Amino acid sequence: MLAVLLSWSPPVHAVSNGLARTPPMGWNSWNQVRCYDLTEQVVRDAADALASTGMREAGYHYVVIDDCWQAPTRAADGSLRPDPVRFPGGIAALAEYVHDRGLLFGIYAVPGSRTCAMANDGYPATGIGSLGHERQDAGTFEDWDVDYLKYDWCNADTVDGLQPQAAFAKMRDELARLDRPIMYAISEYGLSRPWTWARPVANLWRTTFDLQPEWTSVRGVIDQQAAVAESSGLPGGWNDPDMLQIGNGTLTDAENRAHFSMWAILNAPLFAGTDPAKLGAGDLETLTNTEAIAVDRDFAVAQGRRLAVSGAGEVWGKPLSDGGFALVLLNTGNTLTSISASIPGIWAVRDLWLHKDVGTADGTVSATVAPHSATMLRLTDR
Numbered sequence: 001m002l003a004v005l006l007s008w009s010p011p012v013h014a015v016s017n018g019l020a021r022t023p024p025m026g027w028n029s030w031n032q033v034r035c036y037d038l039t040e041q042v043v044r045d046a047a048d049a050l051a052s053t054g055m056r057e058a059g060y061h062y063v064v065i066d067d068c069w070q071a072p073t074r075a076a077d078g079s080l081r082p083d084p085v086r087f088p089g090g091i092a093a094l095a096e097y098v099h100d101r102g103l104l105f106g107i108y109a110v111p112g113s114r115t116c117a118m119a120n121d122g123y124p125a126t127g128i129g130s131l132g133h134e135r136q137d138a139g140t141f142e143d144w145d146v147d148y149l150k151y152d153w154c155n156a157d158t159v160d161g162l163q164p165q166a167a168f169a170k171m172r173d174e175l176a177r178l179d180r181p182i183m184y185a186i187s188e189y190g191l192s193r194p195w196t197w198a199r200p201v202a203n204l205w206r207t208t209f210d211l212q213p214e215w216t217s218v219r220g221v222i223d224q225q226a227a228v229a230e231s232s233g234l235p236g237g238w239n240d241p242d243m244l245q246i247g248n249g250t251l252t253d254a255e256n257r258a259h260f261s262m263w264a265i266l267n268a269p270l271f272a273g274t275d276p277a278k279l280g281a282g283d284l285e286t287l288t289n290t291e292a293i294a295v296d297r298d299f300a301v302a303q304g305r306r307l308a309v310s311g312a313g314e315v316w317g318k319p320l321s322d323g324g325f326a327l328v329l330l331n332t333g334n335t336l337t338s339i340s341a342s343i344p345g346i347w348a349v350r351d352l353w354l355h356k357d358v359g360t361a362d363g364t365v366s367a368t369v370a371p372h373s374a375t376m377l378r379l380t381d382r
């Protein structure tokens with residue numbers, strides 16, 4: 001298979017709140033505990049484990065509580081409050097605990113009247129959406145020393161008659177009024193093609209529905225990123241193919257490495273969603289592959305793109321800021337596949353999973369790639 005490297009032109013717009021100069025990294029509760037198992041202890045344990053496993057040093061800085069942290073109703077003054085049984089210490093104390101470990105704290109809210117867990121998990125709450133409370137909720141988050149907000153659509157169009165661009169911009173404007181910088185992650189699953197409009201609105205925007213912890217889903221989400229890459233992220237605003245599922249479900253070590261390689265070449269946000277205290281050696285090694293993370297953080301002119309497809313073999317690549325290239329040779333299929341990419345020039349080649357220099361390429365790189373696996377390479381000009 002031949003991959004022709006196209007010419008790359010930098011995207012035009014830029015977001016302006018100064019955050020997310022590299023794709024954000026951290027831990028989010030949802031893929032680990034979903035809804036009813038979310039407690040302040042789970043969050044404290046995750047913060048402790050990020051610090052003790054080396055994940056914090058690898059860049060996992062944001063500890064984000066997803067849906068189901070809220071009490072079933074607002075307080076008498078209209079403010080949001082945490083579930084008193086699962087968060088007895090309150091959110092401000094939890095944020096402080098996280099900050100004390102050298103980490104940042106994030107929280108979840110929605111623009112409409114209904115959170116996704118109210119719709120999908122039967123979460124027994126009323127009135128906890130931010131609709132009509134945007135300024136008050138932004139203020140509450142500031143009072144709690146929140147550093148990151150995930151703002152999740154959850155059918156706010158059909159339920160509340162909202163329009164995504166306007167609704168997401170409204171909370172952006174409320175956050176902009178605060179003295180505290182709060183990273184802003186929006187999530188509407190790619191329905192209104194946010195990659196075409198969200199750069200001035202948010203620091204990251206979901207491009208797909210929820211990633212599930214099995215290969216078919218990982219492969220499907222990867223496939224969807226090919227079209228989106230044309231409207232690549234830029235420092236400050238990133239396409240988000242959803243949080244990592246490494247450590248969950250049926251994903252094997254090889255599938256996890258392929259998943260991580262792809263998120264890295266796409267400059268995707270990297271949010272672990274498994275218990276960081278219970279990571280197997282393989283999962284921890286994958287999540288803390290600093291050479292792959294360096295590719296995720298390197299933005300030269302564009303995120304990774306799919307350069308060639310032949311059967312189950314795919315070549316994804318992007319230029320790096322040192323004048324080199326990152327390549328992922330991805331085998332999405334069930335049989336061993338030989339994949340090669342044509343790269344004009346002479347390159348020193350490093351394998352980012354073997355952590356080894358593997359020779360020199362003169363115009364072509366090739367690898368035999370196992371099923372559901374990826375070879376990730378860094379090419380440096382010689």
Ligand code: GLA
Nearest residue numbers: 030066067116117152187210
């Ligand atoms: C949606 C989002 C998920 C998670 C849940 C919470 O499904 O896509 O990431 O936030 O809602 O209910």
